[in-house]
Amino acid sequence: MSKYPLIVRAVEWVDGKVRWINTNLLPYEELYEESQDHERIARAIESMEIRGAPAIGVAAALAIAATALKFSNINSVDELKDIISKAIERLRRTRPTAFNLFWALNRISNVLSRNYSSVEALRKAIVDEALSIYHEDIETNIKIGEIGEKLIDDGDTILTHCNAGALATAAFGTALGVIRAAWYNGKKIKVIATETRPVLQGARLTVWELKKEGIPVTLVTDNMVGYIMYKGLVNKVIVGADRILLDGFVINKIGTYSIAIIAKRHGVPFYVAAPTSTIDPVSSINDIVIEERNANEVRYIMNKMLITMPDVDVLNPAFDVTPPELVTSIITEKGIIEPPFRENIMKILSL
Template sequence: MLYPVVWRDDRVALIDQTRLPRELTQVEIRRSDDMAMAIKTMIVRGAPAIGIAAAYGMYLGAREIDTRDRTAFLERLEAIGQMLRETRPTAVNLFWAIERMLKVARTTPGTVEQVRQTLLETAQRINAEDLETCRAIGKHGLEALPQQPEKVRLLTHCNAGALATAGYGTALGVVRSAYLAGRLERLYADETRPRLQGAKLTTWECLYDGIPVTVITDSMAAHCMQQGMIDAVVVGADRIAANGDTANKIGTYSLALVAKAHNLPFFVAAPKSTIDLSLNDGSQIPIEERDAEEIYQIGETRVVPKGAEFYNPAFDVTPANLITAIITEQGAIAPADLQRQLTPSSPKSS
């Protein structure tokens, strides 16, 4: 199993996802500002993995604060949290993890050193909990898949696999569970332009684990559905509003529309920590815009003439009425039932 975020001795080891699929290397992070840069530059990416990385970033920051005064310590820790919040505005797991770490810092009794130790333990707990959550999502997702045909052909977008989580994955966790249960015939992976996370990361993960995968461009999805090549769509999420509207990698909304047109189930797989009950609907989800360089060049090669203007939103919002079910660690939930079925143990309602 791949583990993109690992605590090792006195530092965090991150799989450098900007170097995949060319090479599998790790970046060692010892400082909070380095963690912020790793999140911003997408060395670590995927909403759950970003949350885990941010939790460790908070501990690294706490370790850097040179004071025994609790009030001063908390003030400086708040500033570190704000620095980390500013790295990626859409992924709610980032904000959830930072707030959980700050709450621990505020409520833990004892000395500053005791608070630091509790922060490390909390970050490690967030990491371990996410791995358990992903396995539960995979189990519930397998149960939610169409019963016919016996072996299903699934389509996914971007990368919501082990690389985007503590391990195992959300959308790819469902795929993995189907594969291990003998129910997967093939996964079709959208390239996911402009950063090509589907082509680079999802395909690499599948080949790493022996899962049969076929890469298609984003514009081929409707054709593949029309030809009867797809049985269901499974994607991840970066933030889900209270009504079930879901922000995910740009291109997800159009995929949901064509799935609806072809009467195919469209599943969103995400942990409950991705559900933001403070937002009534998807119109309130902040959408990150990234550098135009991601569009006008591939690698070091410019492919668009100079002088053109660019618009590069990293995410779009899929309305709840296009989503068959949201698969969480609690089960497959219809978007209309999301608020009612979330238990008090949910991080967003506790």
């Protein structure tokens, strides 16, 4: 039982189905979707109904568990393994940058690699592993919050970018988990949230979460960050991550790199909060695929109001790369990682 309220749950397991809040509709409508169909869940990930690296990983794992239960008439271990393998491959193709997706699906794949005496034994093993991933995510986020909140001083104003909150995880959040823990431990803090163009995750999701729990938040446009740091209005920056490399490169929502540069210029600590499942121990910076999303996300506001010429060329990368020299430290469930990152990340992964 958590000592913190888990008011928002982005992804859940309900009676053998995956249940999620459709983040595309927030803050205007709180609509929960349910499905046992991995294809429906894959489309939800692609369309960003489900978004945020940890939430994507949890949803993908639970989608595989739901698939295992859905095909209850299968009597052959090999046949069920084949169905599950195809579902895993479909989910792998949903979004290329968030490492938690591949980490979670690899865990399920490892379950498939073992020998089973019956279909029921295989089905149970898949469901158990998926539920472990789900519960571990919540526990991990709370640990990140408890470890990270020690970096927060009473009276701090913290800038965060995009949404690394409960809506980006199974519950509680990473960057917002640190903020939540500080708030619930009595620290009088304030948050500045960037709007996060083009999909407005900060304006729509982060503000919604913080207002729901009474945590003071001020919304700014993305291009105000330099001004507010110049004015001394920010004490710390805390962001999440979609992938972290051993060398300390942080791949996160587009705009993170710019904020890190401005923070460095003004001597503001720049913290990254993420579970160790976000750390990619194999890839180099040259291996990373930055997802390029639909041009209409930029041409339109929320796919409704056209804000430019309908045929203008658009560049719409979903993520950017922040180099390690701009990162003060990385907050994980196993502890705070300081530079030099390669050496200290490898130590933390071995714990």
